[in-house]
Amino acid sequence: MFVGRTNELDYLNTKYTSSNAEFIVLYGRRRIGKTEILREFVKDKKHVFYSGHQITDFMQLNRVTSVMTEHFNKKIYSDSFNQWEQVFSYISENLIEEEKTVIIFDEFPYMVEGNSSIPSVLQSIWDHSLSKKNILIILCGSSISFMKNELLSEKNPLYGRTTGVLKITEMDFESSLGFYPNIDFHEQVAFYSVFSGVPYYLSRINREKSLKENIITSILQNGSVLFNEVEFLLKQELREVSVYNTIITAIALGRTKQNEIVQLSGVEKTKLTYYLNSLIDLGIIRKEFPSTIKTKEMVKSRVGLYILDNSFFRFYYRFVYPHVSELMDGNIDIIYEDIIEKQLMDFIGYEFEKIAIAHVRNINQRKEIPLRLIRIGRWWDKNKEIDIVGYDISHNFIFGECKWRNEKLGVPVLKQLQDKSMAIKEEVRDKYYILFSKSGFTDELKNLALIDDKIILVDYNLAKGGFGIN
Template sequence: MICMFVGRNEELNFLNEKYNLKSGQFIVLYGRRRIGKTELLRHFSKDKPHIFYVCRETVDSEQLKLFSKKLLEKSSVSQYLSTFKDWEDAFRFFKDLPYDGKKLVIIDEFPYMVNSNKSIPSILQNLWDETLKDENLMIVLCGSSMSFIEKEILAEKNPLFGRTTGVLKLDELDFYTASLFFENKTIEERIILYSILGGIPHYLKQFDYGLSIELNIKKNILTKGSVLYSEVDFLMKQELRETATYYTIIQAIAMGNTKLNDIHTKTGIDKTKILVYLKNLMDLNLIEREYPITMSIKKTSNSQNGLYKLKDNYFKFYYRFVFPNISELEEYDIDGVYELAIKPFLNEYVSFAFEDVCKEYLRKNNKQNKLPFRFLKIGRWWDKKDEIDIVAYDNLGNALFGECKWKNSKAGLKELNKLKEKSIKVDNNFINKYYYIFSKSGFDDELLDIAKIDNTIKLIDLNKIFD
């Protein structure tokens, strides 16, 4: 396993800009477990005088004792005071920390603190309004319980609503940043690795990139006792009750049952109850509901119109290949599971992640104004018969249609013509249309010749994706 801090430049810039302001700053940073929140905050604070306290799951009196010890450890006050008498005194001490310049206080896993004392947000709010907001102070509250942060801290009816000067929700690393973990691999291997591990730093650190992908899967995913073998089960039990029901729903989605009716049929769970379970999984950022990119906002309010998909690549891999074969893996039949259940289907599995990589390529080039136009929306499109991997468009009549081919043969004129046929169904109001073909194995001569004389056709191979 490797240990390194990768990416997060925009998030670091945000935190540093807030830190350099003379006014009081109250920041909330949150995101799902393993996303890299604590590591980001450690990196941000490493060259600054600061207090960094990680809350425990413990009773209120013990939490106050531990927090007091952390606050007082660098203060002369510790000679005659070991524990503050209450939370108000502890928080009030922020302004008396023995630091020149900005005083930085980071409270990680803040929900644990509140769970043992529900009055803490109100105490903190009163002190912030009374005095702390006028100090050269930066408070950062951090948490992994996304529903708690959004409902108990940021929601309108709660004490701390409106007090924050910044809210940062941490998402997983994109493909290009995740690739920094495995720079020694070929572009094809990078896409395969990303399709397996996604952009969660903790997962990316579990592989040994000096080994082959096959050996890594066997050693670091399929072997009982490895971190990734038990990671999904651990996370689910930490965040949810009725885990068996959630397992059933997630596996149904992972196996291609993405419509509400299909999930209902596959699982046998009542539709009304399924919607509650799906919402909880969306709150955890584990699944998302996707609509055809050109669908109106009004129509997206109907759950029947959307498709449910797993957001986390490792969860996709786990429920597609590991979970159905857990009995064999418990008996250490690692080679058998890999050869029969994973190897024959891995290429097909990677093809879906390849679509996400192609979208990231377009977003990156869109920001740099390297496309024929600057698009405002990008996503998939489908109707009852056809689907298009990528559709991107603006409000001026420009549209881009993309086809992503992850196969061992070259893409040709057949793929282009089929894409053009399907694009006619999307929207007749588009004036300028551009066609992007992404291909793992390149393009045949006929298609290359046509693209040379038609500037509406763009051919993107793996090298261009990573240019």
């Protein structure tokens, strides 16, 4: 079952319909859904799909020979290509000009691992012939360090040849709804909050079982599909896994400032930045700034916070990693009922704020609000926090509050938000307010919103399987 990824497919189709030869690098961490996107993209197109393996270069050439000759249906004079120059020349010579051919090398880093000359050879053939053909080449890889720091670096022979770079990230909440249709919206939020927007994790959800049952059978049980997922990912991408585990644990425990991470982890401050940047590249953490800080000010600003950007990792390091020994001993029900269940509402509430911010971005892009916001995010200072603050170029602001409670939101919550908005020191021309609620709104607040178009109420009760705007 293929779900979402409309923007990514649109991007690839734009490249496909281009009148020029196109050369795309597509990358993203393990399990993020790269191969599924590519399979969906080429299902109705003339294409060759080769997936690299961690094997010798000799065997790699044998396998790619079989795939290429089967597609182009033109024999070669030997049993196998013995050089990569022959592979790329063979492709160039057999392309049909009338129809664009898509050539995909999935897990390209594995190919280069066996033969480091491949990028140089491909660069030469691209310059001399492939760049003049009706072709779309896609190099895909899961190794972030290789794809970003080597393949896309200035020192790489292919630097400057690519016509596009597409990084695949997590799906947002609204794009993920196809993984769990026909269930209540609050359950969809709960599943997304635990399993995150990684398609593989979402695909493990059994829609016939409750959230508790899915957490136990897919995450908490030793040997379950996601029990060792985090450790496996870190070992595949990073060295010094123990250091990264310590840093991530510190952030999961609320140590979000650099000095706090140093104090709890024991990692030297001079080395910490390197580790943090590696985790940012993997999409595990991100550095967040109050939404009113300008981009050019972020480098020198000290108010940035490091937070876990993937909710599954946040769940794992909050509830699984500290209790691995107990879980392996079989104390699953105790860990779930005495620890996870008691904190799950707060955990989901935090993720609900992120979902709400993404929703504001979506409705802003769809022009469903009377503003054209250029920045949207959280905001805080030493005394106050606001869940959502966005603004446009004319200094019109929108302020948002999110409540994951089993009670309706009333006018007092709006008043509190209006009071907190006074803490913004920037020039404010006009103010709008947007409130998100799990359990709806009081009649008093709904009546107020009817007569004041600057108050926007977003209620899941108004739309099955999505947000509704009152």
